[in-house]
Amino acid sequence: MEIGMRDIVFLCVALLTTIPCLIVVFSRNVLYSAFALFFTFLGTSGLYFFLDAEFLAITQVVVYIGGVSVLLLFAILLTKNVDEIRKTNMISGPRMALAGAAALALLGSFLYALKGARWAMNGNAAYPATTIKGLGDLLLSKYLLPFEIVSILLLAVLVGSLVISRRSVQ
């Protein structure tokens, strides 16, 4: 098998995704986990680029890095006693066993699903130059109702958080 440029880049992107993942899980400092999550998201976005899903890749960066993980950092930094590992990272025997079992079950279900999946083949048809048009069409026709429901849910969350924060101020 000949190793081309594409394979090397793919390997780099895959490593960029997985190694920080390990840091996220095993680091004893919550902040390190949050910082490592940044690289995981970046790597995931790179994987989407490999799948020719440009729009999805960019959205991943905007939403997960620009939004989610920055908010995560805010939450951690505004919490008291983050640096005390004993309080933030309580690892114990039973917990480890429980977590291990859950991870194994998840892995098993993933493998089962992967094995049973029938991959939709494109044949050799050319991919459309951009996925935005298709996404927009689907979002405003077939998936209009779910889209609207999600937006109402987000609005409810926004109003709810306002109510909670106002109560704590009083």
Place this chain on the structure above:
Amino acid sequence: MPDMQIILPYVFSLGIPAVLLVSFIMLNAMYLQLMERKVLAWMQNRVGPMRTGPWGLLQPVADAVKFIFKEDIIPAKADKWVFSAAPLILLVMAFGGFVAIPFGSSVQVFGKTIPLWVSDLNVGILYILSMASVGTYGVIMAGWASNNKYSLMGGFRSAAQMISYEIPMAFAVLTVVLMAGSLNLSDIVNAQSKQWFIYALPVGPVAFVLYLISGIAETNRVPFDLPEAESELVAGYFTEYSGIRFGLFFMAEYMNMLIVSLLVSIMFLGGWLPVQLFPDWLGSVGLVTGINRLLAMIPGVIWLLLKLYGFMFFYIWLRATLPRYRYDQLMAVSWKFLLPVSLGTLLVTAFMKQAGWL
């Protein structure tokens, strides 16, 4: 030895533009600083740097040498890894943004076509916005890792500010995307061949002002420079940085200013399209078309650079003119004024587009 036949096309389509781009960025990151000091000095009735080189022209080189040879201090209680990673993340993301910016349509040199962009992404404008939003991360990392309360406060302020101003910025960009019907920056420029988007009444000028304000806030410049307010926070998130790491922050700031100025020129002022002193609908009077044709003979890159440096001058002009906002004012401007206006602009644009008026 790889086959030259395979490599050569890549050299022309990717290699030369990339080298040109990097040298353009580095030169600008160095010399924009001189421009800022000179212009500020003139506005304040001083002469600015004069000693290094003729007319102070070697000042950026002297500064760079100083940055490199100064001792690189990492505070004893700082977090070493995060401390050193933060400026790199900011810089890499600023570099990343430039990759998708087209500086003109491709040029012919010695019979070879050389594109003036590194990558003409279909989602170019979204990509650049996403790179800008990632920069927030570096700022928070720097603020936290320094283990200094002023740095942390500065990092927080900066992050909150960037998040708040990203929203009106995104809506202003969306307005342009709606008008052009594409996320590709080259398409956006080509869509303005009849009329620049800043003239697209009534939404064009509004979106332009919205983007300009939020762009200045996004780059933490005066009057929105609260994250590095010297009088209260020493220097904000890079208080503890020295030597070349401080230089990296400096470069990233100038590069972000460049990106914002480039985007304003591309989205609202027709990018590399020439200025038309007299619009076409005035009719083809001999002199008018003559002048227009003369202006169109100037290469597109020069037009783009003229617009770009116009905005850079505007940045410096603002710095010499305006005082700093108060923190609550800063937030109020974004959430109570810019956001509703930008939402309204977007709605009006969508309506006009649907009605066929744009």
